[in-house]
Amino acid sequence: MIHLLVNATVLTMDESLPVAQALAVKDGRIVEVGGTDEVLWLREDDYEVVDLGGRTVVPGFVDPHNHFSIGAFETLWADCRGARSVADLQQTLAAAARDTPAGAWVRGVGYDHHVLGVHPTRGDLDAAVPDRPALVMHFSHHQCVANSRALAEAGIARGTPDPPGGEIARDKSGEPTGLLFERAMSRAETASREAWEARFSEVARAASRRYAALGITAIQDAAVTPAMARRYADARAAGALAIEVGEVMVGSRGWFERPDDAAPGSLKIFVDGGYRCAMRVTRDGMPRTSGFLFYTREELAALLLAAWRAGRDVVCHAIGNLGIETAVGAIEDAVRAMPEGRARVRIDHAIFLTAELIARIAALGIWVVAQPSFLWDARATSSATSPDPAILQRPFASVARAGVSQAFSSDYPCGSNAPLVGIAAAVTRTSRQGRVAAPEEAISVSAALEAYTLGAARAARIDAVTGSLEPGKRADLLVLSTNPLECSPTELAAIRVLETWMKGVRSNPP
Numbered sequence: 065m066i067h068l069l070v071n072a073t074v075l076t077m078d079e080s081l082p083v084a085q086a087l088a089v090k091d092g093r094i095v096e097v098g099g100t101d102e103v104l105w106l107r108e109d110d111y112e113v114v115d116l117g118g119r120t121v122v123p124g125f126v127d128p129h130n131h132f133s134i135g136a137f138e139t140l141w142a143d144c145r146g147a148r149s150v151a152d153l154q155q156t157l158a159a160a161a162r163d164t165p166a167g168a169w170v171r172g173v174g175y176d177h178h179v180l181g182v183h184p185t186r187g188d189l190d191a192a193v194p195d196r197p198a199l200v201m202h203f204s205h206h207q208c209v210a211n212s213r214a215l216a217e218a219g220i221a222r223g224t225p226d227p228p229g230g231e232i233a234r235d236k237s238g239e240p241t242g243l244l245f246e247r248a249m250s251r252a253e254t255a256s257r258e259a260w261e262a263r264f265s266e267v268a269r270a271a272s273r274r275y276a277a278l279g280i281t282a283i284q285d286a287a288v289t290p291a292m293a294r295r296y297a298d299a300r301a302a303g304a305l306a307i308e309v310g311e312v313m314v315g316s317r318g319w320f321e322r323p324d325d326a327a328p329g330s331l332k333i334f335v336d337g338g339y340r341c342a343m344r345v346t347r348d349g350m351p352r353t354s355g356f357l358f359y360t361r362e363e364l365a366a367l368l369l370a371a372w373r374a375g376r377d378v379v380c381h382a383i384g385n386l387g388i389e390t391a392v393g394a395i396e397d398a399v400r401a402m403p404e405g406r407a408r409v410r411i412d413h414a415i416f417l418t419a420e421l422i423a424r425i426a427a428l429g430i431w432v433v434a435q436p437s438f439l440w441d442a443r444a445t446s447s448a449t450s451p452d453p454a455i456l457q458r459p460f461a462s463v464a465r466a467g468v469s470q471a472f473s474s475d476y477p478c479g480s481n482a483p484l485v486g487i488a489a490a491v492t493r494t495s496r497q498g499r500v501a502a503p504e505e506a507i508s509v510s511a512a513l514e515a516y517t518l519g520a521a522r523a524a525r526i527d528a529v530t531g532s533l534e535p536g537k538r539a540d541l542l543v544l545s546t547n548p549l550e551c552s553p554t555e556l557a558a559i560r561v562l563e564t565w566m567k568g569v570r571s572n573p574p
């Protein structure tokens with residue numbers, strides 16, 4: 065069967081033919097892109113003509129930094145994003161405990177201490193869930209609160225020292241409060257998911273359909289433990305993934321630990337923390353540093369070279385300007401020793417930049433994968449406020465002007481999953497509450513669209529098969545309710561995905 069999609073505005077992302085009216089799809093691939101009349105000529109015995117009546121067609125969105133393997137569980141875990149108070153959060157956790165199967169940890173996700181006014185404590189959690197381990201994750205996914213049972217199971221007691229790269233918060237008497245930062249949460253966080261992971265195929269089936277409905281046809285899961293890599297293999301074998309998922313591997317001891325026992329494939333290295341990312345600021349004329357830096361430049365360069373020699377791609381998480389400076393320095397050193405590594409490394413997040421860092425990244429010619437959805441969610445990205453005027457936050461326009469290859473992603477569930485929301489945020493720099501951040505760093509709709517399609521596919525190194533609409537590529541494409549290039553920027557976030565075609569198969573028909 066050949067499908068002839070005609071009378072459309074096709075935004076191809078293909079430089080040689082940026083706009084077309086029609087395309088033909090056969091055996092999951094695009095076989096022709098062009099005018100309606102020329103595509104209608106391709107009719108075969110078995111054909112379908114899809115008259116799109118002027119609708120817009122774009123490539124399926126690619127999200128190269130998405131946490132599918134935790135986001136998929138959101139329907140099973142207690143949603144604490146809406147909690148307005150500690151009492152709210154306690155109620156949510158107590159209700160979740162009733163539905164949590166024996167042997168599993170009670171797990172809550174997404175609390176925001178700015179909204180609650182405080183961080184909950186182990187005592188707050190004990191009152192809601194007294195008899196079994198419970199853990200509630202901060203929206204940043206870089207800190208969490210554990211109840212007493214969970215702390216005990218994770219081996220965290222009064223005398224436990226802070227691990228390198230982590231902190232166990234303590235009250236005045238020295239007793240752990242339950243709040244764990246970065247590497248201090250590794251054991252508890254890993255254990256909190258273990259029993260749930262057996263249900264991955266089931267939740268992945270539903271979640272991947274939700275992704276497809278948002279127009280996402282390919283992602284990279286940006287942190288996959290060896291145990292989850294086995295779950296992915298099972299889910300794939302069961303046909304549970306409605307979209308393409310690539311995996312970026314971390315080790316078994318916790319996301320932020322050295323990935324020594326990561327499964328084969330692309331490797332994720334957390335260079336600095338998340339909410340407490342590594343910052344270098346000048347305050348009152350004095351240089352200061354803050355946050356967690358997990359590696360020195362030398363250590364990171366050695367890790368990069370070892371990964372490249374093993375044929376692996378590397379994704380460096382770096383958020384703070386000191387984290388980015390460390391990543392950039394290490395990449396410069398490693399590329400000097402092994403120039404072909406340049407194509408095998410990228411920096412994800414790169415939130416707090418300076419003109420100097422942007423120039424060094426441009427000179428390296430590596431990809432940066434940023435998250436415009438954070439502008440929409442407008443939650444604090446870091447515990448460090450940056451009064452330093454030399455530090456630019458998510459400077460998409462400056463990055464593009466410097467010639468850096470920039471792709472977009474969501475970091476879901478840390479940011480909003482919908483690519484059109486991310487695209488709207490990159491263009492308007494406006495949060496859902498209407499707050500505008502550094503409007504001079506806005507980029508054009510076409511640049512944002514490319515960063516979430518072809519750019520994202522290039523950053524994920526899957527552009528040979530997807531990311532643009534060209535003959536030979538996979539028929540991963542979307543029919544949109546409105547042409548993003550012609551509507552007002554304020555309407556972008558409300559554009560609907562009417563149809564998603566994945567490998568030439570249509571889902572969510574109108």
Ligand SMILES: [Zn+2]
Nearest residue numbers: 129131286475
């Ligand atoms: Zn992430």
